[in-house]
Amino acid sequence: MILVxxxxxxxxSNLNAALAADGQEVAIADWLGQEGQKWxxxxxxxxxxxxxxxxxxxxxxxxxxxxxIVHMGAISETTARDADLVWRSxxxxxxxxxxxxxxxxxxxxxxxxxxxxxxxxQGFEDDNDLAAMARLRPLNLYGWSKxxxxxxxxxxxxxxxxAPPAWAGVKFFxxxxxxxxxxxxxxxxxxxxxxxxxxxxxxxxxxSDRPELADGAQSRDFIHVDDVVAGLKFLLTTPALAGVxxxxxxxxxxxxxxxxxxxxxxxxxxRIEYVDMPQALRGQYQSFTEAPMQRMRALGFNHQFISxxxxxxxxxxxxxxxxxxxx
Numbered sequence: 264m265i266l267v268x269x270x271x272x273x274x275x276s277n278l279n280a281a282l283a284a285d286g287q288e289v290a291i292a293d294w295l296g297q298e299g300q301k302w303x304x305x306x307x308x309x310x311x312x313x314x315x316x317x318x319x320x321x322x323x324x325x326x327x328x329x330x331x332i333v334h335m336g337a338i339s340e341t342t343a344r345d346a347d348l349v350w351r352s353x354x355x356x357x358x359x360x361x362x363x364x365x366x367x368x369x370x371x372x373x374x375x376x377x378x379x380x381x382x383x384x385q386g387f388e389d390d391n392d393l394a395a396m397a398r399l400r401p402l403n404l405y406g407w408s409k410x411x412x413x414x415x416x417x418x419x420x421x422x423x424x425x426a427p428p429a430w431a432g433v434k435f436f437x438x439x440x441x442x443x444x445x446x447x448x449x450x451x452x453x454x455x456x457x458x459x460x461x462x463x464x465x466x467x468x469x470x471s472d473r474p475e476l477a478d479g480a481q482s483r484d485f486i487h488v489d490d491v492v493a494g495l496k497f498l499l500t501t502p503a504l505a506g507v508x509x510x511x512x513x514x515x516x517x518x519x520x521x522x523x524x525x526x527x528x529x530x531x532x533x534r535i536e537y538v539d540m541p542q543a544l545r546g547q548y549q550s551f552t553e554a555p556m557q558r559m560r561a562l563g564f565n566h567q568f569i570s571x572x573x574x575x576x577x578x579x580x581x582x583x584x585x586x587x588x589x590x
Contacts, residue, residue: 264311265499266329268292268319268360269336273443274374274435276304277488278333278495280590283308290327292319292336296445303589304442323363331499334360334373340449341378341403353408354415361416365425372498375413375432375507377484377552378406389434389509389558393417396507402549413507420505429504433494436511436554439574440488441582441590452518453485453575456525457583465536466522473550478537479519481550484511487574493566494559501562511554512568524572528579 265282269275270291282289290312295302314322316336338352357373364371380387381400390396396414401407413432420426439451456466470478494510522535556564569577582588 264288264290264327264329266290266292266314266327266332267310268316268332268334268356269374270310271295271301271304271313272335273304273440273446274438274488274491274495275333275335276301276308276442277440277492277590278335279305279310280308281492281496283310290314290329292316292322301445304445306589308590320359326367329367329369331370331372332360332364333495333499334371337374337409339376339405341405343404346404349404349408350411353405354412357412358415361419361427361430362425364427364430368428370499370504371427371430372495373412373430373432374409375434376406376409377434377436377509377511377554378403378549379410379413379434380549380552381406382549383551387509387553388555389507391417391506393421417507426505429501430506431498431504432507433498434507434509434511434554435491436484436486436509436552438486438488438491440578441588442488444588452521453525453578454583456522457529457579460525460529460531460534465534466525467536467538468518468522469540469544470537471550472540476550479522479535480517482515482517483549483552484513484515484554485521485571485574486510486512486554487569487578490566490568490574494564497559497562497564497566504562506558508559508562509554509556510559511552511556513554513556514568515551515553516571520571521575524575525579527572528576529584 267275270279271293279289289310291310292314338349343349381402385398439453526533
């Protein structure tokens with residue numbers, strides 16, 4: 264059995280669907296919410312077990328027979344302000360799960376984030392050297408909390424303290440795709456631009472806040488959730504595993520490219536409008552991200568990523584334009 268924390272969330276529910284298709288028994292630790300909320304992400308693939316997060320430690324204390332824990336549960340809002348809550352959710356809980364896996368010999372995969380790279384001044388290399396990682400400067404509390412656990416894990420290993428027999432932190436880049444509908448203001452740009460186009464308006468993009476970048480030229484490594492799931496499934500079966508790894512496509516694409524893909528997928532002519540960036544985002548906005556994928560490739564991950572245009576089209580036409588948009 265595999266435990267997926269945050270398993271009714273965006274990436275977690277997509278992983279649950281893929282594991283269920285493989286005949287794998289899955290336990291989920293999450294709150295399912297009310298009508299119209301996260302439980303809908305599990306509608307087509309009910310898990311074998313659902314554990315409330317506050318009961319997780321006691322449930323693990325009964326020593327369930329797990330082959331792996333995939334820890335997706337976190338406070339992921341880049342605008343989060345409650346540092347104590349973020350630390351408990353993103354660091355303390357991760358430490359507890361790491362230690363449990365170390366004691367019981369269970370594989371541990373957890374969500375890190377490209378937000379750890381900050382403005383990219385130090386590059387985007389998933390260098391597991393402690394000194395290199397310590398030089399990273401995240402732009403927000405969320406990214407800082409993810410970096411804090413990455414550093415803690417590497418220091419555990421460097422000090423020869425107990426560690427899971429196989430473990431990986433996964434630095435997700437900009438993920439989009441079905442089952443993200445509960446994420447509110449943290450929903451992907453693809454979904455936001457689709458909603459704007461469907462409402463009859465233009466796709467609105469932020470003006471550049473950097474003089475060297477044209478409006479719409481801000482670029483991210485956008486990755487479809489199916490590609491993310493392929494990476495996670497690979498990490499669940501890779502024999503030798505220890506470290507933090509990027510998971511993106513390896514190719515940055517501009518927001519203007521994304522907006523054009525959304526227009527095309529909806530069968531409308533290109534219409535893009537540039538608006539001022541909110542003051543709250545200035546200084547915390549990543550204008551460029553791109554995932555070097557050499558370390559994952561060196562493990563044997565030979566997956567071919569879906570292009571931005573094909574991924575956006577599949578998401579919109581196979582899900583967002585359907586009566587049932589869930590995976």
